[in-house]
Amino acid sequence: MSALKILVIPGSLRTGSHNVRLAAAAAYEFAQAGADVTRISLGDFPLPIYDGDLQAKSGVPKNAVNLKRMIGAHHGVLLVTPEYNSSVPPLLKNTIDWITRVQDAHETRGQVFRQRPFAIAAASQGRLGGTRALSALRLILSACHATVIPNQLALSFADQAYDEMERLRNPTDIEALKALVRQLIDVSQHMM
Numbered sequence: 158m159s160a161l162k163i164l165v166i167p168g169s170l171r172t173g174s175h176n177v178r179l180a181a182a183a184a185y186e187f188a189q190a191g192a193d194v195t196r197i198s199l200g201d202f203p204l205p206i207y208d209g210d211l212q213a214k215s216g217v218p219k220n221a222v223n224l225k226r227m228i229g230a231h232h233g234v235l236l237v238t239p240e241y242n243s244s245v246p247p248l249l250k251n252t253i254d255w256i257t258r259v260q261d262a263h264e265t266r267g268q269v270f271r272q273r274p275f276a277i278a279a280a281s282q283g284r285l286g287g288t289r290a291l292s293a294l295r296l297i298l299s300a301c302h303a304t305v306i307p308n309q310l311a312l313s314f315a316d317q318a319y320d321e322m323e324r325l326r327n328p329t330d331i332e333a334l335k336a337l338v339r340q341l342i343d344v345s346q347h348m349m
């Protein structure tokens with residue numbers, strides 16, 4: 158059987174982003190667990206702010222279609238989100254909104270969310286580690302009828318969380334990341 162394919166999507170474009178760093182640490186753990194992991198940047202899939210008039214005039218942008226198909230080519234997805242004003246940043250919400258508008262031939266709209274599990278993680282310099290963004294993201298994905306695995310990681314004090322090798326320092330964070338990785342792999346295998 159071919160390797161389980163996991164897609165990791167950080168929700169920040171910022172140079173030195175704590176969430177990109179966490180996504181890289183997660184990708185490493187997925188690879189260690191034997192998964193075939195792809196980590197992308199949403200900077201490679203720029204999208205306009207969702208506008209129904211734009212969709213009516215020009216259709217869904219090619220980047221949204223490509224992203225949806227990339228998700229569809231993986232067995233499980235990890236989203237790593239910053240927290241902006243207690244919620245999900247517009248980059249990630251807008252991306253999800255556009256993807257929900259994609260409908261490929263012989264598929265129902267939103268099928269890509271229903272057919273594979275999602276995991277969520279967040280990183281913030283604050284004490285709560287993006288917990289509120291995780292709640293918001295779980296709600297959004299659940300509204301898309303996605304299976305969102307119970308394990309999640311809110312990385313607190315993210316600016317101090319990594320050693321010089323870009324590995325997580327705190328054993329509790331390391332264990333939470335490993336548990337999330339294991340659970341996403343397990344659920345992905347069951348949903349294959």
Ligand SMILES: Cc1cc2nc3c(=O)[nH]c(=O)nc-3n(C[C@H](O)[C@H](O)[C@H](O)COP(=O)(O)O)c2cc1C
Pocket residue numbers: 169170171173174175176177239240241242243244280281282283286287
């Ligand atoms: C508009 C805005 C709102 C923010 N609101 C929160 C917040 O509610 N909670 C929090 O922990 N951090 C908040 N932050 C700080 C972010 O967690 C911080 O900028 C973080 O580095 C963003 O993630 P990144 O490093 O992956 O880019 C906010 C930052 C911005 C720019």
